[in-house]
Amino acid sequence: MQSAVRFELTALTSQLAEMCGMAADAIDQATHALLLADREMAQAVIAGYENASAMRSTTEETTFHLLAAQPPLAADLRSMVNAIRITADAERMGALSVQVAEIACRHHPYHAVPAEVGGRVAELSALAVALARADQEALLSRERRLTALLRRDTGAVGELYRQLLSVLIDPRWRYGVAAGVDVALLSRLYERFADHAVQIAGRVDFEIDGDPSRANPAEITASRLDL
Amino acid sequence: MQSAVRFELTALTSQLAEMCGMAADAIDQATHALLLADREMAQAVIAGYENASAMRSTTEETTFHLLAAQPPLAADLRSMVNAIRITADAERMGALSVQVAEIACRHHPYHAVPAEVGGRVAELSALAVALARADQEALLSRERRLTALLRRDTGAVGELYRQLLSVLIDPRWRYGVAAGVDVALLSRLYERFADHAVQIAGRVDFEIDGDPSRANPAEITASRLDL
Numbered sequence: 001m002q003s004a005v006r007f008e009l010t011a012l013t014s015q016l017a018e019m020c021g022m023a024a025d026a027i028d029q030a031t032h033a034l035l036l037a038d039r040e041m042a043q044a045v046i047a048g049y050e051n052a053s054a055m056r057s058t059t060e061e062t063t064f065h066l067l068a069a070q071p072p073l074a075a076d077l078r079s080m081v082n083a084i085r086i087t088a089d090a091e092r093m094g095a096l097s098v099q100v101a102e103i104a105c106r107h108h109p110y111h112a113v114p115a116e117v118g119g120r121v122a123e124l125s126a127l128a129v130a131l132a133r134a135d136q137e138a139l140l141s142r143e144r145r146l147t148a149l150l151r152r153d154t155g156a157v158g159e160l161y162r163q164l165l166s167v168l169i170d171p172r173w174r175y176g177v178a179a180g181v182d183v184a185l186l187s188r189l190y191e192r193f194a195d196h197a198v199q200i201a202g203r204v205d206f207e208i209d210g211d212p213s214r215a216n217p218a219e220i221t222a223s224r225l226d227l
Numbered sequence: 228m229q230s231a232v233r234f235e236l237t238a239l240t241s242q243l244a245e246m247c248g249m250a251a252d253a254i255d256q257a258t259h260a261l262l263l264a265d266r267e268m269a270q271a272v273i274a275g276y277e278n279a280s281a282m283r284s285t286t287e288e289t290t291f292h293l294l295a296a297q298p299p300l301a302a303d304l305r306s307m308v309n310a311i312r313i314t315a316d317a318e319r320m321g322a323l324s325v326q327v328a329e330i331a332c333r334h335h336p337y338h339a340v341p342a343e344v345g346g347r348v349a350e351l352s353a354l355a356v357a358l359a360r361a362d363q364e365a366l367l368s369r370e371r372r373l374t375a376l377l378r379r380d381t382g383a384v385g386e387l388y389r390q391l392l393s394v395l396i397d398p399r400w401r402y403g404v405a406a407g408v409d410v411a412l413l414s415r416l417y418e419r420f421a422d423h424a425v426q427i428a429g430r431v432d433f434e435i436d437g438d439p440s441r442a443n444p445a446e447i448t449a450s451r452l453d454l
Contacts, residue, residue, distance in 0.1 A: 067294065068304055077295055084311050169405035178396035180404040181411040188412060 005076055008066055012083050015059045017139040019090035020200065022052050024132035026097035027193055031125035034104040034186070035118050037111045045101035052094035059087045082203045086139075089196040089203075093132060096193045103186060112182055114175045117167055121183075124160045124190040127153055131197035138204045150201040157194040161187050232303060235293055239310050242286045244366040246317035247427065249279050251359035253324035254420055258352035261331040261413070262345050264338045272328035279321035286314045309430045313366075316423040316430075320359060323420045330413060339409055341402045344394055348410075351387045351417040354380055358424035365431045377428035384421040388414050 026045055033042035063083045066072070072080065103112050113121050131153055138146035164187045167173065168180045253272055260269035290310045293299070299307065330339050340348050358380055365373035391414045394400065395407045 064304070064308065067308065068299070068301060072295070074295060077291070081291065081294065081311060084308060085315065088312065088315065165408065168408050173404050177400050177404050177407040181392065181395050181407055184408040184411055185415060188415065 005066065005070070005072065008062065009076060009079055012059060012062045012066070012079075013139055015055065015062065016083060016086050016090065017136045019052065019055050019059065019087065020093075020132050020136040020139065020197075022048075022055065023090050023093035023097065023193075024129045024136065026052070026094050027100065027125060027132065027190075028129045030097045030100035030104065031122065033101055034112055035122060037104065037108055039105055039108040042101040042104040042108070046098050046105070049094055049098045052091060056087050056091045059083060063087070079207055082207050086200050086203055089200050090135075093193050093196050096189045096196075099189050100186065103182060107182075112179075113186065114179055114183075116175075117164060117183055120160060120164050120167070121186065121190075124157065124164070124187065127157050127160070128190050128193045128197070131157075131194050131201075135197050135200045135204070138201060142204070142208055144205065144208060147201040147205050150198055154194055154198045157191060161191045232293065232296070232299065235289065236303060236306055239286060239289045239293070239306075240366055242282065242289065243310060243313050243317065244363045246279065246282050246286065246314065247320075247359050247363040247366065247424075249275075249282065250317055250320035250324065250420075250424075251356050251363065253279070253321050254327065254352060254359065254417075255356045257324045257327035257331065258349065260328055261339055262349060264331065264335055266332055266335040269328040269331040269335070273325050273332070276321055276325045279318060283314055283318045286310060290314070306434055309434050313427050313430055316427050317362075320420050320423050323416045323423075326416050327413065330409060334409075339406075340413065341406055341410075343402075344391060344410055347387060347391050347394070348413065348417075351384065351391070351414065354384050354387070355417050355420045355424070358384075358421050358428075362424050362427045362431070365428060369431070369435055371432065371435060374428040374432050377425055381421055381425045384418060388418045 026048060029041055030045045032038060033045060063080050066076075066080050106112070111118075131150055134146050134150050134153075137143075138150070165184060168184055173180060253275060256268055256275075257272045259265060260272060290307050293303075293307050333339070338345075358377055361373050361377050361380075364370075365377070392411060395411055400407060
């Protein structure tokens with residue numbers, strides 16, 4: 001009986017890792033669409049969200065089935081509850097990517113982001129992609145080294161986010177309020193994406209050692225504190 | 228055995244309802260602090276977040292305990308899985324209130340919001356408060372009437388959010404980019420708060436009738452689509 005559970009839990013973990021991989025691809029493509037004013041790619045990201053939603057339903061069904069099947073062992077129960085939370089985070093990361101793509105679409109054929117800040121947006125996106133990929137690997141390998149790495153990178157995200165906001169509110173900003181508002185909201189989307197990625201890392205740690213305080217790492221609180 | 232489960236589930240529902248009530252109070256007070264540049268009230272909201280976190284831990288423990296105790300009935304299992312998700316939504320609503328309070332603090336002794344848009348921010352906040360209170364009631368009463376009401380109100384939130392953004396990007400906006408960026412991010416915080424409140428309503432519906440499609444109402448997707 002328990003080996004069947006173990007088998008299903010392994011399948012569930014693969015599904016969660018795949019969701020993180022899909023989120024990484026989605027934010028990467030959305031950023032390309034944004035910075036190159038590539039409407040087709042933006043539309044592909046928006047259409048691809050359906051796959052992420054379908055994947056979420058699959059993982060939710062698997063989890064529900066596992067929970068219903070038998071009184072689980074404490075460690076397995078932890079994995080199942082965690083899976084519910086990780087699914088929600090990964091799905092949210094996909095939705096945030098869609099929002100980036102939508103901003104690209106709305107501005108087409110123009111660029112939503114002035115060239116002056118394009119480099120910083122690209123950096124922010126690269127970090128977001130790396131975080132989602134690290135989640136994917138951490139889920140599969142259960143290596144604490146990876147989750148530690150994730151926490152370090154989130155500091156870099158916060159730093160870039162603050163830099164971008166300070167560029168916008170600098171009196172030398174010469175692209176007007178509308179562009180400023182869009183870039184501020186875009187930066188916030190990347191920052192949120194990164195925050196969800198870090199939450200997933202915290203949940204993987206929690207599963208590794210069962211210490212619930214790790215499921216809400218201090219870094220999340222820190223990132224929550226700077227809007 | 229099952230009556231003990233029922234008793235614990237009722238207690239869990241009360242805890243979830245209380246979390247929604249706390250979120251309603253928090254966003255209400257944060258808005259007061261914001262519009263009146265009242266630093267003490269802002270600090271009270273920030274400090275009060277600890278109670279919300281503690282409440283989240285309590286509901287998580289209760290859920291975990293319920294899941295671990297016995298192979299649950301399908302309907303009860305649905306309630307337990309839902310409780311995990313509602314806890315996360317309600318906790319997020321509290322965190323968003325803290326972010327509003329932090330913006331108020333950062334601008335003190337000045338006002339973060341130009342008087343011209345204060346009225347719209349107050350309206351947005353009133354809707355957010357009403358949504359969280361409706362969640363609280365819907366959880367306790369299991370009345371579908373309330374969740375339907377919630378879905379109607381979320382349209383009003385989206386409308387106000389769009390209005391606010393259009394005021395900011397209007398060439399007649401005369402408060403500069405920094406104020407525009409702050410008001411845009413503030414509006415987004417209220418819109419997110421409302422979205423989580425609607426998600427909770429969807430989950431309550433899901434519990435009432437077990438139809439999973441209701442747990443992700445179309446309205447959420449609609450609100451996701453307009454940034």
